[in-house]
Amino acid sequence: MVSVDQANAEALRRILAARPVLVGVAPAAEVIPGLEEGVILHAGPPITWDRMSGPLRGAVIGGIRFEGWARTEAEAVALVEKGQIRFDSCHHHQAVGPMAGVTTPSMPVYVVENRAFGNRAFCNLNEGLGKVLRYGAYSEEVLRRLAWMRDVLGPALAAALERMPDGLDLKHLIAQALHMGDEGHNRNKAGSALLLRALAPALTRTGLTGQPGYGQRVAEVLDFLATNEMTALNVVMAACKATMDPAHGIPGSSVVTAMARNGTDFGIRVSGLGDRWFTAPSRVPQGLYFPGFKAEDANPDIGDSTITETAGLGGFAMAAAPAIVQFVGGSPRDALQATLDMYAITVGENPAFGIPVLDFRGTPTGIDIRKVVETGLLPRVNTGIAHKDAGIGQIGAGLVEPPMECFEEAIVALAEAVGPAGQDTTTT
Incomplete structure (x- = not known):
């Protein structure tokens, strides 16, 4: 196997x-x-x-x-x-x-x-x-x-x-x-x-x-x-969606092929686990708010735009975009560290997407649910913030962490799917 x-x-x-x-x-x-x-x-x-x-x-x-x-x-x-x-x-x-x-x-x-x-x-x-x-x-x-x-x-x-x-x-x-x-x-x-x-x-x-x-x-x-x-x-x-879809459906793979939020649930799909969603409550982003708004006004995270992080962009490529912190909060050093951290939970790097400040090292690519659970590091996501009430619109932007429960549920399902014969030394 x-x-x-x-x-x-x-x-x-x-x-x-x-x-x-x-x-x-x-x-x-x-x-x-x-x-x-x-x-x-x-x-x-x-x-x-x-x-x-x-x-x-x-x-x-x-x-x-x-x-x-x-x-x-x-x-x-x-x-x-x-x-x-x-x-x-x-x-x-x-x-x-x-x-x-x-x-x-x-x-x-x-x-x-x-x-x-x-x-x-x-x-x-x-x-x-x-x-x-x-x-x-x-x-x-x-x-x-x-x-x-x-x-x-x-x-x-x-x-x-x-x-x-x-x-x-x-x-x-x-x-x-x-x-x-x-x-x-x-x-x-x-x-x-x-x-x-x-x-x-x-x-x-x-x-x-x-x-x-x-x-x-x-x-x-x-x-x-x-x-x-x-x-x-x-x-x-x-x-990014066109890039990730062919990587879905590979038996035994622990690579995340989709991360997405509907404003209520945060969900992931894993290559080797078919079309099943692993979900947990979506979290409220932490960030900068437009004048007149505050954290109490914010809706939990929402959107499919985390397909960018899934493909090695967005929060995974923040080292290439230190000015992003003016929009989502933090410091340029935080943006650099965000990318460096993500190398610990991915299966490889994309040489097509070189980051100048890292000597054109490729962006960390391919979230591995095993590494997320083993390290305790969650994917870095930057995002817009929507008002919790219908009809108002955007009120800020910031950073958000996916719920760890999604990855924990997925890794249990993967272990059941591959069995002992399919596991290797890095499988939890």
Whole structure:
């Protein structure tokens, strides 16, 4: 029988071999398997309406109104309570979504193809900062922005990518962004600038310049992308999802292939343990709050964006982005130490993602549940903070620890799955 270490070596091989390429933008229902009328995808492990947190409920209400399934908040809630809306995890549909992660059929999504293995992953488009759906806001302003993204931004990006037959190499873009001070989760200033630089020429050459008002629409798109420092987050998330999916389902592997939160539960999936989620209560982040807000206002951690940490970015790459501490708290020394600590709980390093301050050592990659439990070190995660009440939105950013219970449960299940013959000297 293949040992855990051998299975992990194969998981790491697949992660490092990944070639995520941005190939298109399309309405979610046209590309995401199983996303039908009346279905809403959300971040984190599966959850029912009665257990949903405020920001997730707010995003669901906004998603229903955006689709035109209901006109008012009351009508939206009534649809849910009558069982006419079905919910599922984005991860079950090759997708990810930041914060609430709500994805509905007509929303445009990025399409990322892993050309090393042929699989695809999807993520909705970033709305920018402030009052946005992903943080649970659903005012008329939020809905108007979503409609513009559906009617103008999505089609423009789709047309631009059609003029890029080789797509956009995201592994290269992420590597460049790390060298420029990003970590791929909460700091995406460089990545967003690189993405805009790559897309701008194609946006201006889409062949639609003869259409009335097209120049104005392109100007709107360029302005929106140029002023949104988080644009690249959703693209990076899809790249990480496309990278990690081929590493899932390897018998005996103790590598974590997904970490995700729905605002109530924090969950992980482990390569060798099928599609089972190991969950525990999500924790409230510790960090910096916008003026007027405090820790008592915060919702427990939420979002699929921890797919970045799962793939060796985000909190695992903070040494590349010391300025991140201005957003999430701490000091540059803390950012460096966060990355150094993560080498102790991972199965390898990604040489494609070199960290300049560490002499271009690759980011720590491939969380090993055995090492988490043995060392007591939990994955480092940096994150945005949502208000606990629906409709308010983001109130800060900070750091959060996953619950150890997820990893302890998973390692017991792995030991039962592999039995004595599959265990090796590093298996607890």
